[in-house]
Amino acid sequence: MTSNDLGDFLRAHRARLRPDDVGLASYGARRVAGLRREEVAVLAGMNSDYYARLEQGRERSPSPQILESLSSALRMDDQAREHLFRLAGTAPEGERPQPRESVSTALRQLLDGYPNAAAFVLNPATDFLAANSLADALFSPFGQMDNMARMTFLNPAARTFFAQWGRAAEAVVAGLRHATGLEPQYPRLHDLVASLTEESEEFAALWSSHAVHDKTRDAKDLLHPDVGPIALTYQTFDVRGAPGQQLVIYHAEPSSPSGQALSLLGSLHATHRRQSGTEQ
Incomplete structure (x- = not known):
């Protein structure tokens, strides 16, 4: 586990997508796999600096609206989207008890x-x-x-x-x-x-x-x-x-x-x- 699971999760999903996967034109030499941070920010309709802070762990409380935009921009399926929300602490947890270790x-x-x-x-x-x-x-x-x-x-x-x-x-x-x-x-x-x-x-x-x-x-x-x-x-x-x-x-x-x-x-x-x- 790391202290920046949310940022790691976003970074991993960004690395899986190429510009043509999301309808963007590719330009310039790419030093890393997948989309650039700026491209994700454009797709999600947010400031690129804000998105960078999310990946770096400097911003840890994105709103549900931000998370919805990111899950859509990064083409997440339902389970990945649910996991994203939980990592951000916005999914309702209620009073979920610890798992039970004994079988009835x-x-x-x-x-x-x-x-x-x-x-x-x-x-x-x-x-x-x-x-x-x-x-x-x-x-x-x-x-x-x-x-x-x-x-x-x-x-x-x-x-x-x-x-x-x-x-x-x-x-x-x-x-x-x-x-x-x-x-x-x-x-x-x-x-x-x-x-x-x-x-x-x-x-x-x-x-x-x-x-x-x-x-x-x-x-x-x-x-x-x-x-x-x-x-x-x-x-x-x-x-x-x-x-x-x-x-x-x-x-x-x-x-x-x-x-x-x-x-x-x-x-x-x-x-x-x-x-x-x-x-x-």
Whole structure:
């Protein structure tokens, strides 16, 4: 984290756009990627010195009108726009409590009610708070199922497990960036980002891109050592009554090869657990 997240976010979005992307003529040699500060100011209808102060962190309280103009000028999507407002402290926070770290008995029972899907609960820092047996089986190549972001960037198994590791890594970082806007006072999230930035150059590079999104549905192509390739779709749901918690469900098309592989994986895992219990 830096003390000028708002300025860094604006600068990153400015760097992604070229003059022809926004209908401006290009002139002169460009020493940096993307638009110049003066060009953003023109597009947003504001004084260029004021915009420079925003990027430099010398102006930290832009009005909602200014933020609307900037999000439009920088072609931000809805999630990036929401994050911009939160960084500026103008999005309504209310009395949002700290994320809850314990999972209710009812939610644990719900996880077990998905016998054909891998279901688990994450906090905003992507710590696993609870998981059903099929999720345990699915993530077994990692050895320890503790934190999705750390597993993705620091566990060697991730490079094989995620068939498209780069895409998975980008999604994890963009989700964490979105979470920092929703939970700006959550120490666990800040600690995670700080440690990963030090431990992984790839994480640090992706974090500095300031990409932000919070996907609720997407595809996952996995390669499990016990059953081979599995094509899944995941769904993410906010848990009402438990601030910050998300229920994530990985499922396959019924009767598809991936569905059969997921079912086989569950059977193998159950057999292994029974044998381990017998040995004990």
